Amino acid sequence: xxxxxxxxxxxxxxxxxxxxxxxxxxxxxxxxxxxxxxxxxxxxxxxxxxxxxxxxxxxxxxxxxxxxxxxxxxxxxxxxxxxxxxxxxxxxxxxxxxxxxxxxxxxxxxxxxxxxxxxxxxxxxxxxxxxxxxxxxxxx
Amino acid sequence: xxxxxxxxxxxxxxxxxxxxxxxxxxxxxxxxxxxxxxxxxxxxxxxxxxxxxxxxxxxxxxxxxxxxxxxxxxxxxxxxxxxxxxxxxxxxxxxxxxxxxxxxxxxxxxxxxxxxxxxxxxxxxxxxxxxxxxxxxxxxxxxxxxxxxxxxxxxxxxxxxxxxxxxxxxxxxxxxxxxxxxxxxxxxxxxxxxxxxxxxxxxxxxxxxxxxxxxxxxxxxxxxxxxxxxxxxxxxxxxxxxxxxxxxxxxxxxxxxxxxxxxxxxxxxxxxxxxxxxxxxxxxxxxxxxxxxxxxxxxxxxxxxxxxxxxxxxxxxxxxxxxxxxxxxxxxxxxxxxxxxxxxxxxxxxxxxxxxxxxxxxxxxxxxxxxxxxxxxxxxxxxxxxxxxxxxxxxxxxxxxxxxxxxxxxxxxxxxxxxxxxxxxxxxxxxxxxxxxxxxxxxxxxxxxxxxxxxxxxxxxxxxxxxxxxxxxxxxxxxxxxxxxxxxxxxxxxxxxxxxxxxxxxxx
Numbered sequence: 001x002x003x004x005x006x007x008x009x010x011x012x013x014x015x016x017x018x019x020x021x022x023x024x025x026x027x028x029x030x031x032x033x034x035x036x037x038x039x040x041x042x043x044x045x046x047x048x049x050x051x052x053x054x055x056x057x058x059x060x061x062x063x064x065x066x067x068x069x070x071x072x073x074x075x076x077x078x079x080x081x082x083x084x085x086x087x088x089x090x091x092x093x094x095x096x097x098x099x100x101x102x103x104x105x106x107x108x109x110x111x112x113x114x115x116x117x118x119x120x121x122x123x124x125x126x127x128x129x130x131x132x133x134x135x136x137x138x139x140x
Numbered sequence: 141x142x143x144x145x146x147x148x149x150x151x152x153x154x155x156x157x158x159x160x161x162x163x164x165x166x167x168x169x170x171x172x173x174x175x176x177x178x179x180x181x182x183x184x185x186x187x188x189x190x191x192x193x194x195x196x197x198x199x200x201x202x203x204x205x206x207x208x209x210x211x212x213x214x215x216x217x218x219x220x221x222x223x224x225x226x227x228x229x230x231x232x233x234x235x236x237x238x239x240x241x242x243x244x245x246x247x248x249x250x251x252x253x254x255x256x257x258x259x260x261x262x263x264x265x266x267x268x269x270x271x272x273x274x275x276x277x278x279x280x281x282x283x284x285x286x287x288x289x290x291x292x293x294x295x296x297x298x299x300x301x302x303x304x305x306x307x308x309x310x311x312x313x314x315x316x317x318x319x320x321x322x323x324x325x326x327x328x329x330x331x332x333x334x335x336x337x338x339x340x341x342x343x344x345x346x347x348x349x350x351x352x353x354x355x356x357x358x359x360x361x362x363x364x365x366x367x368x369x370x371x372x373x374x375x376x377x378x379x380x381x382x383x384x385x386x387x388x389x390x391x392x393x394x395x396x397x398x399x400x401x402x403x404x405x406x407x408x409x410x411x412x413x414x415x416x417x418x419x420x421x422x423x424x425x426x427x428x429x430x431x432x433x434x435x436x437x438x439x440x441x442x443x444x445x446x447x448x449x450x451x452x453x454x455x456x457x458x459x460x461x462x463x464x465x466x467x468x469x470x471x472x473x474x475x476x477x478x479x480x481x482x483x484x485x486x487x488x489x490x491x492x493x494x495x496x497x498x499x500x501x502x503x504x505x506x507x508x509x510x511x512x513x514x515x516x517x518x519x520x521x522x523x524x525x526x527x528x529x530x531x532x533x534x535x536x537x538x539x540x541x542x543x544x545x546x547x548x549x550x551x552x553x554x555x556x557x558x559x560x561x562x563x564x565x566x567x568x569x570x571x572x573x574x575x576x577x578x579x580x581x582x583x584x585x586x587x588x589x590x591x592x593x594x595x596x597x598x599x600x601x602x603x604x605x606x607x608x609x610x611x612x613x614x615x616x617x618x619x620x621x622x623x624x625x626x627x628x629x630x631x632x633x634x635x636x637x638x639x640x641x642x643x644x645x646x647x648x
């Protein structure tokens with residue numbers, strides 16, 4: 001099952017079905033007066049064909065295992081969401097500090113001094129954006 | 141003479157202090173981006189797109205264009221000195237890095253810089269003459285022709301970017317489907333919104349671009365855990381006269397090839413540099429040396445790379461159809477600034493069009509200075525550890541997303557597309573065609589529906605019109621060629637026993 005081409009094909013089939021089945025619920029109209037559902041149904045149908053062709057192709061190709069490293073993507077996504085939550089409930093300076101310190105866990109090495117310097121630099125850049133470019137950043 | 145008059149008019153606009161500053165910023169950021177592995181022009185333009193909201197239109201577009209063509213200059217430096225290629229500098233790794241191994245790094249860098257300058261200059265001449273001419277032709281296009289042209293773009297970009305027509309087309313179609321989310325402008329019906337209010341206006345371009353290119357690229361680089369060794373060799377930039385003479389013919393050949401291939405749908409720097417290298421290997425006076433550190437191996441491809449980057453603006457500005465993902469983002473930047481690229485753009489906004497063309501030549505001069513005499517200082521960029529770089533890029537992604545609507549919730553959308561983009565990367569699906577599909581999707585649907593309305597529901601309109609018929613025939617021929625190549629390969633290759641299902645093995 002750990003075959004990248006097969007997973008890719010199934011992924012494409014899933015996307016095409018997600019859009020295609022929903023599109024079938026919209027009015028089709030006629031070709032001369034196309035409804036909201038006609039074009040997305042055609043596109044989903046084409047994507048479904050490509051997905052099925054990819055699944056079929058996986059039977060003829062040597063299986064390449066799908067590599068997936070959940071740790072780094074989880075850290076990065078948590079940093080982004082944490083930045084948004086802290087910026088909303090505290091302020092953006094705290095959000096920047098959280099993002100730098102937490103996302104650095106995904107790096108090859110971790111240094112508190114480096115994180116402090118990067119945080120200070122980014123806060124300075126954020127102030128520059130606010131004062132010079134007129135960005136409406138909730139910094140404090 | 142009209143062109144000279146128009147260029148003079150363009151220089152009037154480009155040579156203001158403000159536009160010179162934006163051009164210099166664009167070229168500097170572009171060179172930096174070109175140097176740094178893992179951060180291409182696509183990701184950078186995505187990150188900086190929201191920052192241009194508060195910048196005047198001409199300045200913003202001059203800066204974004206500078207990032208794109210500046211990155212083409214910069215990426216050959218990392219390829220020559222450390223054999224770190226970007227998509228558009230793979231060929232520079234061959235002879236360029238060989239010259240570094242021979243202790244001729246300075247000559248290779250000088251050759252790349254000067255050839256890029258020549259390529260850029262030739263391309264600007266081509267741009268000045270051809271864009272208005274092509275703009276006239278674009279008035280002949282009807283809705284069916286636009287549909288066919290967009291499909292040609294999808295097919296070419298899919299094949300050139302990913303190398304697999306199937307994967308690339310799948311990404312284009314996913315992009316088109318994502319572009320359907322929101323309110324249907326013809327019927328007013330909400331589509332694929334899942335009853336969520338924030339999806340009524342559709343998904344933001346910036347969220348998709350930053351998620352798929354910014355966040356996903358960062359994570360991929362972190363997964364790879366590559367450590368770079370900075371270049372510490374000596375650089376002697378001044379060539380001898382015989383060496384300099386060898387640069388010119390190859391650079392001019394590369395400029396012509398790059399200028400031509402840059403205009404074609406799906407064309408651009410990647411395909412142009414390979415074509416120029418192949419032509420040099422066939423026709424150069426020193427063809428036997430190419431591959432083992434020849435000046436011609438660097439000059440031709442560098443000129444073609446830069447020329448194609450400039451001429452790829454021609455289809456966007458004259459027909460209104462971007463030919464690759466970066467141009468699709470540039471199109472988004474034009475639209476954000478209230479300008480619809482297309483045949484009316486040159487007549488409607490001559491200050492912007494000719495100002496942009498003139499700024500390209502000014503940018504060319506900036507880049508020559510940045511990349512030849514100052515190249516040794518740029519190499520210190522490689523000393524920045526990725527541990528410092530990636531939190532900074534994340535910060536720019538967050539600020540970029542937030543500043544579109546001043547809404548922190550948009551960061552969750554970017555994070556979602558970051559995950560989806562990461563999945564695409566892991567599944568070996570390139571996100572570049574997705575951007576093209578996303579931006580062209582609504583246009584494709586509009587023209588598709590309009591063409592059918594005009595023809596009273598008959599699909600024959602797509603095949604009977606000379607332009608769309610020819611373009612669709614080209615697509616058909618390409619698909620047949622791909623299928624024939626696949627089946628021939630399958631027939632020639634002996635079946636791998638490991639691929640035969642166990643049941644079939646048993647039956648035998």
